[in-house]
Amino acid sequence: MNKERLLDLYYQMVLIRRVEERGAELYQAGKIGGFMHLYIGQEAVSTGLIAAREPRDRVITAYRDHGVAINCGISANEVMAELLGKVTGTSKGKGGSMHMASVEKNMWGGHAIVGGHLPIASGLALGDQYAGNDNVTICMFGDGATNIGYFHEALNLAKTWNLRVLWVCENNQYGMGTAVERASAVSEIRQKAEGYGMKNERVDGMDVLAVYEASKKAIDYVRTEGKPYMLEIMTYRFRGHSMGDPERYRTLPKPVPNRGWKSYSRMCS
Ligand SMILES: Cc1ncc(C[n+]2csc(CCOP(=O)(O)OP(=O)(O)O)c2C)c(N)n1
Numbered sequence: 298m299n300k301e302r303l304l305d306l307y308y309q310m311v312l313i314r315r316v317e318e319r320g321a322e323l324y325q326a327g328k329i330g331g332f333m334h335l336y337i338g339q340e341a342v343s344t345g346l347i348a349a350r351e352p353r354d355r356v357i358t359a360y361r362d363h364g365v366a367i368n369c370g371i372s373a374n375e376v377m378a379e380l381l382g383k384v385t386g387t388s389k390g391k392g393g394s395m396h397m398a399s400v401e402k403n404m405w406g407g408h409a410i411v412g413g414h415l416p417i418a419s420g421l422a423l424g425d426q427y428a429g430n431d432n433v434t435i436c437m438f439g440d441g442a443t444n445i446g447y448f449h450e451a452l453n454l455a456k457t458w459n460l461r462v463l464w465v466c467e468n469n470q471y472g473m474g475t476a477v478e479r480a481s482a483v484s485e486i487r488q489k490a491e492g493y494g495m496k497n498e499r500v501d502g503m504d505v506l507a508v509y510e511a512s513k514k515a516i517d518y519v520r521t522e523g524k525p526y527m528l529e530i531m532t533y534r535f536r537g538h539s540m541g542d543p544e545r546y547r548t549l550p551k552p553v554p555n556r557g558w559k560s561y562s563r564m565c566s
């Protein structure tokens with residue numbers, strides 16, 4: 298990757314951080330309605346991942362979507378306008394924080410129901426298979442979503458029908474206030490893909506270049522083999538689950554240089 302490209306990745310991550318810090322201020326000032334979930338701490342995940350896609354590859358995600366929208370090419374102005382409920386927002390101000398979307402940018406939302414968008418991802422990929430192209434659908438979701446029935450139905454169908462979906466679990470080690478180990482039978486979420494005979498890999502999500510490399514490889518595999526693949530990207534949510542989270546369930550660790558996501562492993566639960 299050349300210097301210009303590296304600077305662009307850095308620019309995108311800082312832009313996401315600044316937009317969300319401003320968003321948090323506006324939320325606290327009562328200017329933004331509804332729920333709002335910040336992506337602060339996880340910026341390297343979608344930045345590295347989406348840098349590896351071609352524009353024809355679809356992206357779909359859950360409600361922690363501001364950063365994903367920006368990485369897909371939706372402007373920071375449109376994201377902020379959407380947060381503020383303005384008609385100039387990416388969903389004309391009617392969706393709000395959890396429903397950033399743009400068909401033009403191949404960003405299929407922003408979905409509030411945990412796990413609800415995974416079958417939609419399989420459907421998008423089925424549409425592409427039917428149309429005879431080799432577009433890849435990139436579906437991002439949280440660790441908590443992998444305990445939902447939809448996750449298992451969608452992965453099973455994707456493998457059975459050889460759909461071109463890259464499943465991307467953002468393991469930020471919590472579903473709201475519940476630590477992964479308390480809610481999931483296996484704490485290495487990638488193991489769940491094994492149950493469906495699907496190739497998978499665990500990646501350090503605090504390293505944008507590691508995410509980029511793994512995503513590039515995974516997208517190439519999905520496109521050329523015509524099969525789904527799962528990435529488990531290890532990360533950490535620096536802020537509360539949503540704006541109303543008093544965070545009594547954890548203390549924030551002090552990051553240790555060069556230890557990647559492991560320096561953000563939970564201090565308590
Ligand atoms: C079907 C459903 N059940 C419960 C909720 C409430 N809820 C919102 S976010 C969340 C936790 C999801 O955690 P995870 O998938 O790890 O995503 P993260 O918030 O960590 O990004 C829950 C239980 C919901 N929105 N939808």
Ligand SMILES: [Mg+2]
Binds near residue numbers: 441469471472
């Ligand atoms: Mg989570």
